[in-house]
Amino acid sequence: MTADIVLDVRGLKTVFHAVDGAWPAVDGVDFTVARGEILGLVGESGSGKSVTGFSLVQLIDPPGEIVAGQVLFGGTDLRAASEDELRRLRGDRIAMIFQDPLMTLNPVLSVGEQMTEAILEHRRCSRADALAQAAAALARVGISSPEARLKQYPHEFSGGMRQRVAIATALLNDPALIIADEPTTALDVTIQAQILYQVQKLSRETGAAVIWITHDLAVVAELADRVAVMYAGRIVEIGAADVVLDRPRHPYTLGLLNSSAAMVEPGARLHQIDGVAPRIDSRPSGCPFRPRCTRSLAVCADVDPPPQAQDGRTLRCHNPVPA
Amino acid sequence: MTAPLFELRGVAKYFRGKTTLAERILALAGRRQPPATLRAVDGVDLTVAKGEVLGLVGESGCGKSTLARIATGILAPTAGEVFYQGRAVAGLRGRDRLDYLLKVQMIFQDPYASLDPRMRVSRIVGEALAVHKLLPRREIDGAVDRALREVGLDLAYRDRYPHQFSGGQRQRIGIARALAVKPDFLVCDEPVSALDVSIQAQVINLFMDVRARHGLTYLFVSHDLGLVRHISDRVAIMYLGRIVEIGPAASVFADPAHPYSAALIKAIPSAARRKAGFEPLQGELPSPLAPPPGCPFHPRCDHAMPACREIRPELAEIAPGRSAACHLHTAPKVA
Ligand SMILES: Nc1ncnc2c1ncn2[C@@H]1O[C@H](COP(=O)(O)OP(=O)(O)OP(=O)(O)O)[C@@H](O)[C@H]1O
Ligand SMILES: Nc1ncnc2c1ncn2[C@@H]1O[C@H](COP(=O)(O)OP(=O)(O)OP(=O)(O)O)[C@@H](O)[C@H]1O
Ligand code: SF4
Ligand SMILES: [Mg+2]
Ligand SMILES: [Mg+2]
Numbered sequence: 083m084t085a086d087i088v089l090d091v092r093g094l095k096t097v098f099h100a101v102d103g104a105w106p107a108v109d110g111v112d113f114t115v116a117r118g119e120i121l122g123l124v125g126e127s128g129s130g131k132s133v134t135g136f137s138l139v140q141l142i143d144p145p146g147e148i149v150a151g152q153v154l155f156g157g158t159d160l161r162a163a164s165e166d167e168l169r170r171l172r173g174d175r176i177a178m179i180f181q182d183p184l185m186t187l188n189p190v191l192s193v194g195e196q197m198t199e200a201i202l203e204h205r206r207c208s209r210a211d212a213l214a215q216a217a218a219a220l221a222r223v224g225i226s227s228p229e230a231r232l233k234q235y236p237h238e239f240s241g242g243m244r245q246r247v248a249i250a251t252a253l254l255n256d257p258a259l260i261i262a263d264e265p266t267t268a269l270d271v272t273i274q275a276q277i278l279y280q281v282q283k284l285s286r287e288t289g290a291a292v293i294w295i296t297h298d299l300a301v302v303a304e305l306a307d308r309v310a311v312m313y314a315g316r317i318v319e320i321g322a323a324d325v326v327l328d329r330p331r332h333p334y335t336l337g338l339l340n341s342s343a344a345m346v347e348p349g350a351r352l353h354q355i356d357g358v359a360p361r362i363d364s365r366p367s368g369c370p371f372r373p374r375c376t377r378s379l380a381v382c383a384d385v386d387p388p389p390q391a392q393d394g395r396t397l398r399c400h401n402p403v404p405a
Numbered sequence: 406m407t408a409p410l411f412e413l414r415g416v417a418k419y420f421r422g423k424t425t426l427a428e429r430i431l432a433l434a435g436r437r438q439p440p441a442t443l444r445a446v447d448g449v450d451l452t453v454a455k456g457e458v459l460g461l462v463g464e465s466g467c468g469k470s471t472l473a474r475i476a477t478g479i480l481a482p483t484a485g486e487v488f489y490q491g492r493a494v495a496g497l498r499g500r501d502r503l504d505y506l507l508k509v510q511m512i513f514q515d516p517y518a519s520l521d522p523r524m525r526v527s528r529i530v531g532e533a534l535a536v537h538k539l540l541p542r543r544e545i546d547g548a549v550d551r552a553l554r555e556v557g558l559d560l561a562y563r564d565r566y567p568h569q570f571s572g573g574q575r576q577r578i579g580i581a582r583a584l585a586v587k588p589d590f591l592v593c594d595e596p597v598s599a600l601d602v603s604i605q606a607q608v609i610n611l612f613m614d615v616r617a618r619h620g621l622t623y624l625f626v627s628h629d630l631g632l633v634r635h636i637s638d639r640v641a642i643m644y645l646g647r648i649v650e651i652g653p654a655a656s657v658f659a660d661p662a663h664p665y666s667a668a669l670i671k672a673i674p675s676a677a678r679r680k681a682g683f684e685p686l687q688g689e690l691p692s693p694l695a696p697p698p699g700c701p702f703h704p705r706c707d708h709a710m711p712a713c714r715e716i717r718p719e720l721a722e723i724a725p726g727r728s729a730a731c732h733l734h735t736a737p738k739v740a
Contacts, residue, residue: 126601126602126603126604127572127601224687240689240690241465242689242690243689269465270464270465270628270690271464271628271630271669271672271673271674272464272668272669272672272685272686273464273689273690274672274674275671275672275674275685275686276685276686276687278674278685279685297601297602298602298674299602300631300673300674300675301674303674303675304674304675305674337603338602338603341602341603341605341606342602342606342631343609343631343632343634343635343636344631344675346635348634348635348636348654348655349613349635349636351610351613352606352609352610352635353606354603354606354607354610355603355606355607356607358571358573358574358604359601359603
């Protein structure tokens, strides 16, 4: 491992307890993110993206439980960290951005109040200094007349601006790691494009490692340096964006990429993946993608394919798409 | 060109703007302000030919859903007229009006909210047939089964309730319900936006199959430009309640005439853009309560000229079959 690795996740497993058993939402996930790198985490609804994000910062409440694995951040295992240590890390070294910016922003405080609050909680400086830093942070995400904006309340901003305020707040203390869960899904394409552009720029400038969770492959294709594709609680393919997206080897990755309208002539039938993703409590034995897979072999029904490094990526498949 | 199946002439829909808490407090203090008018749809002309797919795109709040609801007769326009098969919809009564309401069916974005949770699938799909006595009672079951088979739903599911289905299956139920009454025109408002990528392709294929089989006409509303390009013959681009460009999908996407269309098309995320590096469109969507004077796009437009700040460009033909509302095309450039 190089010294540049910010986060190293190994064998992470998170279950949800129910009357009829403990169902794994995240089922043995391994990945790393390096300094200045954007990892795109993609997958269908229910594949375990958000639970992965929350598990990293140990924000899993009952009936959920993290039952296995390590989350190494700067050499310490966050699973073993105390609640105090975790609280100090979150909002400082580790920032989270959610789909709904109001999860980060407090509606009854002005933007300036909450941004200075976020700075003073983790740093020792004067209030005037903190305000200046807050204004600079707003300017960095493309908000004009930031001094005037600091006096306003979250409801006085449009959805896209509010998300930018949430991002600026998350970035205040120059976090080493940013976990962003579908932050542009609710926004318009032109506003989404602005935010993607700014996040990319910030990660390059500050060296922050970013985990960008989304179901939109096109967003990942544009933004991410590396891509992890999740299905039924596992990462089925992970590698450099150029490798995974330009030459997918897992049948599911290929199916997802091919189902885009851009892959066929206008008006032609889209290449669809038949069937639906299994529910958490009824995942098939063997490879969870098997019921929908066009390449399945007899072994796929019995043996869950383990992660294997090959062809510049890590894959979980018994019969990968030929290179 | 044959007479259009469907036509909007000068259609507008105004809403009384919602007052904010601050405004209500001011009002209590006696500093009452006149209630603002929100022009959700502000003078739209368009035609849809029989058998055609017209895609309608634009950013959130530009009036797409309002226009779709006007087209299906769910909402009455504040001004302007809606024509179906050459007849003004507002003047239709009795059997004629029912006929219009049945021939023009709507497919909603949220398949869950649009299905009655207490009804079994068979009843949801057969209800319009029964209520309007379109078929003798004993024939309804057969018609429901045909509609379910058509959308690829197992007949074993006919007695289940909506919550027992996945999102994609629920959207299929919505499509079966629309098809059961044998419509001519489907108005689809973001019909796949709530679905997973792999399921979107299934439902889009279903829309195209059904269209081919029954010769249906579509108004297809979406903010997903890739999908709209794929499914549409013609595309209309909306901004703040108005159509700013309309024309054949292939030519609009290849060579957009309006700067906003160009910006939207450029904003489609893609791997190519990562490699190329690009500068996104700046600025926010203005509020429809206080649209900018002149061309509503001018505050975000790179090409804005003095005239753009004052004179509102009208939608005008710029090439055969193509129209745009932009001074770059209609007014001589100021030297
Ligand atoms: N609080 C909870 N209680 C029980 N099960 C849960 C809970 N939260 C998540 N799950 C289950 O865990 C699985 C993974 O959920 P998760 O929210 O991580 O999916 P996701 O990939 O983020 O999907 P989406 O794209 O819809 O956000 C799902 O099957 C879900 O049903
Ligand atoms: N019943 C209503 N009362 C007041 N305002 C309304 C009403 N319905 C819609 N509006 C307003 O009209 C404008 C257009 O709304 P509409 O739902 O048609 O937009 P849209 O283009 O469908 O947006 P989206 O992409 O978010 O679905 C918005 O500003 C909206 O707030
Ligand atoms: S392991 Fe088998 S079933 Fe699973 S994706 Fe690979 S080929 Fe398909
Ligand atoms: Mg999620
Ligand atoms: Mg809408």
